[in-house]
Amino acid sequence: KCPMADMATRMLTFPDPLTGELLPDDNVENQVATFLVAGHDSTSTAITMLLYQLAQHPEVEERVYREVMATVGNGPISWEALGKMEYCMQVVKENLRLFSPATWYNKMSPADRTVQLGPYEIPPDTAVMISTWGLHRNPKVYPNPERFDPDRWSPEQCAGRSPYAWLPFSYGKRACIGAQLSLIEQRMVLAELVRRFHIRLDSSTQLTISEPLFLNPQGIYLRVVARTQEAPPPTTFVASQPASDFDVGDLEGLHGKQLVVLFGTNTGSCEDLADKMYRRGTAMGMACTKAPLDAVCQADSLPLPKGADGVVLVITSTYNGKPPENAKQFDQWLGSPEASERLQGVRFSVFGCGNRQWAATFVAFASKVDDCLTAAGGQCLVPLAIGDMDTGDAEAAFARWDVAFCIALLRSHGLPLPKDIAASLYPKVLEYDTYLLQGKGYGDLPVPEREAVRDRSLGTAAKLFATGCKPFEAAPLCNRELLVGAVGRSTRHIEIALPEGLAYTAGDHLGVLAANPEEGVQAYLDY
Ligand code: HEM
Ligand SMILES: Cc1cc2nc3c(=O)[nH]c(=O)nc-3n(C[C@H](O)[C@H](O)[C@H](O)COP(=O)(O)O)c2cc1C
Known part of the structure; x- marks a missing residue:
């Protein structure tokens, strides 16, 4: 049974936490109508067009299949696993680019002033029609725009593209509130269908598109063929393995120390996420408390440990640049003299959960809390960490923060680090594990599969290695020997070009990661 109350139960029986009142019946009726219209046809159209695209691009279907099998095999698809299926997300995004179920929507310009939109002057209170159909087909942003190409959404191709170039769910305060749910639904359907079936277009298909409200595609006929190929053994254990599965154990040195985990x-x-940190602290022998951020400034205010007495962890989301509901009072309180006094000397760390689709206000509230705690004289134990729900990186970012927190905490109390903590920082390369599980030697795999496995492994390894840096590929502009006539010694003068937007001044840190020779990497994989 689902532990969460469903939407109807909530609307009919849950009082508003602030006013204590139930929703009036006519409001419930309107909400139901809105959710049926906004939440059903939109996603069903998106999925129809997704299958239509897939049916015409077997190479895309194959890549989706491989990714799903490498991540979960035939096992259940968890939220964490979905986050790891990056190519599935790329396919979903590319389909929403070409066939946004909402092909247009209106936004009103500010009522009190004239504004400039590019070369256009918009009078006050004017309706501006946004055409996603046109926006998503701008050839300057999407070369060859009619082509269905999920690789447009690879991190490399996305870099530098405006976040406002893809707006299927609109943007701002009145953006779609069902976007995340819909993206989950679409990826689940894609992954579940593709791992069982091949989807092909029937020749009787004659696509017509009308637009009563959302895009309404008709005339698509698909053939669904069960996959006969023996699936590789499930690799669920890989996906379900938490990224940071180290165990610090009960530490005497931390007994009596407090861990206050605050969430918004x-x-x-x-x-x-706060529950996870609460369990982490309890397992280490700390005295733990978990509470919403507002509890800090309410009547029986929660005591905050100072200095070496403990640590305060804050884990919070952001909504349209503002705090979530149970952190609003805390937000007001942050600038008060009482806050400065109580936060002075508190050791803290903040984890912000957000979504980069809200580009202008990405994790804005978590950043504000981090700044305010520092300004009030708090001692930052681990720098602000950020989880992006859009890319599915949030779990991994959280795991890294968890590890960083444990290391900083143990160091600050002069306690030794557990041995397996380092290994947990470098999760195994999934594809390589899958290959091992298939029970075949690398050389026994068919060549295209072999290349795909290798490319993915190298890509994943490079990404893990470069996480948190600002990596770029640098071609040497100049590379010459300085020691003329010296035997057995070499000092070289090397110049590289920096990518646009990156500057270097004396004192900056530049790490150079040379590539390993192909043969060396290949030999290692063969071994
Ligand atoms: C592919 C699927 C979807 C697309 C393309 C989509 C698109 C949109 C767009 C463009 C808007 C803004 C309209 C405007 O500015 O006039 C919107 C609003 C909205 N959407 Fe969605 N939507 C989708 C799925 C869903 C789902 C699954 C739900 C609910 C479960 C939902 C509920 C809503 C609601 C309630 C609003 C109004 C929000 C407000 O006015 O504050 N949508 N949607
Ligand atoms: C209506 C709405 C507005 C949002 N606004 C922002 C935002 O301004 N900045 C951001 O980084 N994330 C934004 N998000 C993403 C949420 O912060 C993110 O999904 C977060 O993980 C939610 O965590 P919670 O379930 O703990 O509230 C928004 C999400 C919704 C549904």
Whole structure:
């Protein structure tokens, strides 16, 4: 049974936490109508067009299949696993680019002033029609725009593209509130269908598109053929393995120390993460408390440990640049003299959960809390860490923060680090594990499969290695020997070009990661 109350139960029986009142019946009726219209046809159109695209691009279907099998095999698809299926997300995004179910929507310009939009002067209170159909087909942003190409959404191709060049769910305060749900639904359908079936277009298909409200495609006929190929053994254990599965154990040196885990949330993700940190602290022998951020400034205010007495962890989301519901009072309180006094000398670290689709206000509230805690004289134990729900990187970012927190905490109390903590920082390369599980030697795999496995492994390894840096590929502009006539010694003068937007001044840190020779990498994989 689902532990969460469903939407109807909530609307009919849950009082507003602030006013204590239930929703009036006519409001419930309107909400139901809105959710049926906004939440059903939109996603069903998106999925129809997704399957239509897939049916015409077997090479895309194959890549989706490989990714799903490498991540979960035939096992259940968890939220964490979805986050790891990056190519599935690329396919979903590319389909929403070409066939946004909402092909247009209106936005009103500010009522009190004239504004400039590019070369256009917009009078006050004017309706501006946004055409996603046109926006998503701008050839300057999407070369050859009619082509279905999920690789447009690879991190490399996305870099530098405006976040406002893809707006299927609109943007701002009145953006779609069902976007995340819909993206989950679409990826689940894609992954579940592709791992069982091949999808092909029937020749009787004659696509017509009308637009009563959302895009309404008709005349698509698909053939669904069960996959006969023996699936590789499930690799669920890889996906379900938490990224940081180290165990610090009960530490005497931490007994009596306090861990206060504060969370800000509307839909529960940050409270789940807070639970994890609460369990982490309890397992280490700390005295733990978990509470919403507002509890800090309410009547029986929560005591905050100072200095070496303990640590305060804050895990919070952001909504349209503002705090979530249970952190609003805390937000007001932050600038008060009482806050400065109580936060002075508190050791803290903040984890912000957000979504980069809200580009202008990405993790804005978590950043504000981090700044305010520092300004009030708090001692930052681990720098602000950020989880992006859009890319699915949030779990991994959280795991890294968890490890960083444990290391900083143990160091600050002069305690030794557990041995397996380092290994947990470098999760195994999934594809390589899958290959091992298939029970075949690398050389026995068919060549295209072999290349795909290798490319993915190298890509994943490079990404893990470069996480947190600002990596770029640098071609040497100049590379010459300085020691003329010296035997057995070499000092070289090397110049590289920096990519646009990156500057270097004396004192900056530049790490150079040379590539390993192909043969060396290949030999290692063969071994
Ligand atoms: C592919 C699927 C979807 C697309 C393309 C989509 C698109 C949009 C767009 C463009 C808007 C803004 C309209 C405007 O500015 O006039 C919107 C608003 C909205 N959407 Fe979605 N939507 C989708 C799925 C969903 C789902 C699954 C739900 C609910 C479960 C949902 C609920 C809503 C609601 C309630 C609003 C109004 C929000 C407000 O006015 O504050 N949508 N959607
Ligand atoms: C209506 C709405 C507005 C949002 N606004 C922002 C935002 O301004 N900045 C941001 O980084 N994330 C934004 N998000 C993403 C949420 O912060 C993110 O999904 C977060 O993980 C939610 O965590 P919670 O379940 O703990 O509330 C928004 C999400 C929704 C649904």
